[in-house]
Amino acid sequence: MSEEEKLDAIVVGAGPAGTAAALTMAKAGLQVALIEKGAKPGSKNVMGGILYTHFLEAVVGESWQQAPLERPIIEEQRWLMTEEAAIRLVGYKNLRNRVHPHSFSVLRARFDAWFAAQAEAAGAFLLPETVVEQLVVENGRVVGVKTPTEELRADVTVVCEGVGLGSKLLERAGLKTPLRANQVAMAVKEVISLDEGLIESRFNCEPGEGASIECYGDATRGLSGFMFIYTNRDTLSVGGGALLSEMSDTRLSRAELAERAPNAILEHFKSHPAIRPLLAGGETVEFLAKMIPEGGHRAIPKLFGDGYVVCGDAAMLSNPVHREGSNLAMESGRLAGETIIHAREKSDFSASSLREYKGKLDQSWIMADMRKYDKAVPLLEHNQRLLGKYPGIMDSALDEFFRVDGVSKWEKQRRISKMVRKEGGLRLIRDSVKAGLSLYRPFRR
Structure with missing residues (x-):
């Protein structure tokens, strides 16, 4: 690629973080490539399924009301489980959310495609079915990415490819140390089809409204993590996870490890006497798995350098106590986009210029929350x-x-x-x- 063909920014990963960054920059007139490894945005992306409208509105404005969201979450429940009981620690039905909902259940396959289309409409170039093999580094500076067919170059590369590939890209470039098994959780999820009326009757919802249930204790066989049920329009998102270190503890026998396998934990949860009636008659239509960051504030890598910034899961931004991930991703992507816009105005894409991104995060609620729950x-x-x-x-x-x-x-x-x-x-x-x-x-x- 010649100097004339060089882009202002390349964003790796068309999830909430990457699309928020690309959309923010495209609206300001920057030439941005949004790279997605899946056939379309959302086809390879996984999350539990709760999205917060405040942060979506910060990126797309009033257009958020056209987003393919599922059900507004009116009721939140937290259960502590044993083999023979489910102790409801929290049951909160917030009727204000009927008028001004702040969170919705969401299916990423639908939402991510819509969100990326907003970035395309603003001028970003979406490149689906494109795998980034490595960051291109010259003289200590990230100058672009390498795909199986070509190199793409840009003033700034935004790494938003999650805790798996995103971390590997940074590690291969010598920009991050490898993750430890106790810094990530292995999460699995099934989408289970169920009649809308049954969903509403079983979860005590009015038509069109939704609920969330999150379960601890025996739900994960006592492992550090939780399981969940989120109500969609005509499906349920059922899943959860636990620390990878506990699932793969080499001190355990083969039989014990088999019980801790992600699929085994999910089946254990689904078969619990308190959960089984909620899922009865449903049919699994999709199965997904993903690693999610659990390392807390202390696990956050360097988030900027000469020619690059890191956002979302790749930046280890996750708050498991409040099951928050997509909002940290979108907000970090938006702040990264604003930083790069400012860097372009100065024609300075050095680490000293992109340090502004870390400063924005430090001054925001994101780092305040990451510090608060660092020991959880x-x-x-x-x-x-x-x-x-x-x-x-x-x-x-x-x-x-x-x-x-x-x-x-x-x-x-x-x-x-x-x-x-x-x-x-x-x-x-x-x-x-x-x-x-x-x-x-x-x-x-």
């Missing part, structure tokens, strides 16, 4: 009692509390206290305090 996943990883032993104690205590069997309430209170002490009451309290501090630290660091 390590807490679960190193204290599996929280999702294994303690739900069982709670289940037994609640069984005693609610059972009417001729035993006085004083005696029940004594039995519950004895049960908690026997199972390590002081340790339970100590672990609960640690969990609370890791999730709801009152002071900003």
Whole structure:
């Protein structure tokens, strides 16, 4: 490619981060190539399935109302599960969302194609079925990308290809250290077709409205992660995941590893007595799998350098506590696009110029949240009692509390206290305090 043919920017990955970056730059008149490895945007992309309209509107304006979204999420539930029980920790039906919904269920195959079309309409060049094999680096500067058929060159390359290929591209270029198994989760998901009326009756929804259920504990066989059900128009998104390090622990037997395989965990969840009736009669129409970032703030790589920036999952931007990923992706993509627009105005695409992107992130809610929950996943990883032993104690205590069997309430209170002490009451309290501090630290660091 000659100097005259060089683009202003190349964006690798047409997911929420990459498309947000490409659209932001294209609207400002930059020549942008948006590269997607799938046959079309969305064909290779996976996420649980909740999208937040605030961040979509920041990129496309009022056009967000034409996006192919599924159902507004009116009710949120969080369950803590044992083999024989489902403890509903949170059940929140927010009726305000009927008028001003802030989140929707979404199917990426539909949404990503629409979102990328908005970038194309703004002037971005979409290149589907194109695999980026490596970043082209000359004299320490990223100058473009190499595909199986050609090299494409640009002033800036935006890496948004997720925690898998995106991380590998950076690693091959010497711009990032390899990920550790405890910094990513292996997630799987099925899309299960079900009659709209059945969805609404089973999940207590009004016509057109939706709900989300997220489950911990036995849902993942006690592993660090969670499972979910999100209601779409005429399908359910059912899936979840856990830390890759726990799924592939070499200290375990072959049989134990088989039980921890992603497919096995999903089938275990689907067969739970509290979940099975919700899915009854449904037919699996799609199966997807993906690695997602779980490393927290400490795992974030260098996000900029001479001729490149990193966004979304490739930047390890994910908040598993609040199941947030697409919003961090879109916002980071938008901020990267704004940074590159400014860099073009200065004709300076050096690391010192693109540092502005990191500054924007640091001043935003993104890094505030990443710092706040930095210790959440390590807490679960190193204290599996929280999702294994303690739900069982709670289940037994609640069984005693609610059972009417001729035993006085004083005696029940004594039995519950004895049960908690026997199972390590002081340790339970100590672990609960640690969990609370890791999730709801009152002071900003």
